[in-house]
Each structure stands twice: as structure tokens, then as C-alpha cells.
Amino acid sequence: MQSPPPFLRIGTRGSPLALAQAHQTRDRLSALHGVEPDRIAIIPISTGGDRLTDVPLSAFGGKGLFSREIEAALAEGIIDIGVHSSKDMATTLPPGLVMPVFLEREDVRDAFISLGHANLESLPEGALFGTSSIRRAAQILRARPDLAIVPFRGNVQTRLRKLGEGVAEATLLAGAGLNRLDMADRIRHWLDPEIFLPAPAQGAIGIEHRADDHRTADIVAPLNHPETARAVKAERAMLQILDGSCRTPIGALTTWRGPQLMLVAELVSPDGRITIKAEGPLGEDTAQADGAAVGRMLKDRAGPDFVKVFSP
Numbered sequence: 096m097q098s099p100p101p102f103l104r105i106g107t108r109g110s111p112l113a114l115a116q117a118h119q120t121r122d123r124l125s126a127l128h129g130v131e132p133d134r135i136a137i138i139p140i141s142t143g144g145d146r147l148t149d150v151p152l153s154a155f156g157g158k159g160l161f162s163r164e165i166e167a168a169l170a171e172g173i174i175d176i177g178v179h180s181s182k183d184m185a186t187t188l189p190p191g192l193v194m195p196v197f198l199e200r201e202d203v204r205d206a207f208i209s210l211g212h213a214n215l216e217s218l219p220e221g222a223l224f225g226t227s228s229i230r231r232a233a234q235i236l237r238a239r240p241d242l243a244i245v246p247f248r249g250n251v252q253t254r255l256r257k258l259g260e261g262v263a264e265a266t267l268l269a270g271a272g273l274n275r276l277d278m279a280d281r282i283r284h285w286l287d288p289e290i291f292l293p294a295p296a297q298g299a300i301g302i303e304h305r306a307d308d309h310r311t312a313d314i315v316a317p318l319n320h321p322e323t324a325r326a327v328k329a330e331r332a333m334l335q336i337l338d339g340s341c342r343t344p345i346g347a348l349t350t351w352r353g354p355q356l357m358l359v360a361e362l363v364s365p366d367g368r369i370t371i372k373a374e375g376p377l378g379e380d381t382a383q384a385d386g387a388a389v390g391r392m393l394k395d396r397a398g399p400d401f402v403k404v405f406s407p
């Protein structure tokens with residue numbers, strides 16, 4: 096007997112976090128459409144970012160590197176959707192592809208992880224802090240200029256193993272990833288997101304598909320969480336103005352101030368000494384334009400030398 100064709104084919108990276116996100120998406124789609132989970136195929140795809148594990152992402156233009164092969168599979172019709180951590184996505188998608196759907200955001204905050212220390216303040220003078228994120232490095236140095244930053248790449252499991260090996264005494268990870276992996280017990284302290292602004296789009300799973308694939312668009316549209324989409328579109332539009340590849344430490348936080356949804360964004364110099372902030376309200380249907388306005392404000396305040404100061 097021939098098995099029925101898949102209802103939908105999901106492309107994902109093969110890391111445990113990426114697979115957890117793909118499974119979460121499959122479970123939602125399965126429940127929503129009353130389709131057996133085994134009719135939704137999960138197809139792991141190895142990406143350039145998975146292979147180049149020793150080089151900081153900022154050294155080779157970051158972002159798109161985690162999605163290029165998945166986007167090629169979409170364009171070739173091998174898969175119907177790509178399920179991504181939206182914070183890893185380039186701000187401009189390849190022609191013919193769209194990312195219109197965002198699942199409800201997880202916790203946006205970064206989490207402090209250490210075997211021997213309870214929080215950032217209690218780290219000993221000069222301690223080794225592991226991170227390859229230039230945003231996290233800049234924010235850490237701003238709070239603790241005495242710490243020494245050491246490169247720390249690899250997936251969540253690899254980074255936790257490196258802590259165990261003593262490569263560094265502490266690190267920061269996105270709480271969202273740890274929650275999705277059911278590893279929140281590793282978290283020693285949640286950072287205040289108003290001080291340690293998360294990466295733009297952190298904590299939000301995005302669904303990408305071909306712009307002309309209307310069947311798939313109809314299947315995934317109900318998964319969209321409007322408030323998440325509003326925030327993530329604004330944060331990505333802000334980032335696009337600054338062309339924040341992976342070379343510029345940029346943080347963003349979308350938060351309610353009373354009845355008003357606000358985007359707060361910051362540029363931090365890599366040594367943590369200079370911080371420039373901007374913020375603005377996000378309208379319900381104008382999030383993209385409003386986010387871009389915050390980006391332009393930030394760029395203006397940083398001045399003409401901003402590339403030299405913030406992305407040396």
C-alpha cells in the first residue's frame with residue numbers, strides 16, 4: 096500500500112534547538128488541521144553555519160549563513176516551509192521568498208549561565224566570559240569592563256560542555272532556546288532586558304515560504320501571533336536601516352509602556368564604552384515603518400562615523 100503524500104514538508108537545521116522548533120511547528124500544524132503528525136515531514140538540512148563552527152559569525156558576514164541552504168531547498172520545491180530562529184535571519188530575504196508568520200514569542204531575555212557563580216556581579220575580577228556574540232560581549236564589558244571575553248561558538252549543548260571544561264567561567268544564552276530544549280534548570284540568573292537589550296527578533300520562530308505558494312500560505316497563516324509579528328517586523332526593519340549584519344552590537348526590546356507598544360534600540364561600541372539609544376512607538380499596522388524610523392534615529396545619533404566606532 097502506498098503511503099499518502101506529505102501534507103507539508105518542513106526544512107530545518109539539524110541542531111537540537113532547530114529540531115525542537117520544527118517539532119513545535121509540526122505539532123501546532125497537526126492539531127490545527129487535524130492531520131496526523133507523520134504526514135508532516137521534518138527534513139534536516141545542514142547549513143554553512145553548522146559547518147564553520149570555529150570562526151566567529153561576525154568574521155564572515157553571519158546571518159544568512161544559517162538559512163541559505165534551507166532557502167535553496169525552498170526555491171527548488173524540495174520543502175514547503177523553513178522554520179527558523181528569526182534572529183539568525185538576514186534582514187533581506189532572497190527574491191521569491193517571504194517570512195510572514197511568527198509563532199508566539201518565547202522569553203526574549205538572555206540568561207546568565209555558570210557552574211560556579213550566581214550572577215554577573217559575583218564573577219571574580221578578570222574572569223573569562225565565553226561569548227562569540229559581539230552584542231553580548233559589548234553589553235558584558237559595559238557592565239564588567241574587567242572581564243576577559245573568550246570566543247564561544249557551537250550549539251547550546253556545545254557551549255554548556257565548554258563551560259564544564261573550564262573554557263570560560265560563565266556565558267549568556269537566549270532563555271528562549273533553553274526553555275525550548277527543556278534546559279531552563281541551567282539558568283542561574285535572568286538578565287534585565289531593559290539593560291541587556293536582547294538581539295533583534297530573539298525568541299521568535301519565523302516561518303518562511305515561497306511567495307507564490309498560496310496553499311502553504313493558507314496552511315501556516317493561522318499560526319501567526321500578531322503581537323509577535325508586529326514586534327519582530329519592527330525590530331528587523333530597525334536592524335535593516337543599520338545594516339546590522341553580525342558586525343555591529345545592536346540590541347532591541349519591544350515592550351508595552353502602558354497602552355503603547357514601544358521599540359527601544361541601542362548601539363554599543365564593542366568595548367562597551369559608548370551606548371547610543373533610540374526609541375519610538377509601534378503602531379498596529381505601521382510596525383515596519385515605525386521600526387525603520389527608530390533605526391534612522393539611532394543612525395543619526397551615532398553620527399557619520401558610526402561604522403568606524405561600532406563596527407571596527
Ligand SMILES: NCc1[nH]cc(CCC(=O)O)c1CC(=O)O
Pocket residue numbers: 180181182183251267268269270271272296297298299300
Ligand atoms: N545564534 C544562535 C541562536 N539563534 C537563536 C537562538 C535562541 C532562540 C531564539 O532566540 O529564538 C540561539 C542561541 C542563543 O543565542 O543562545
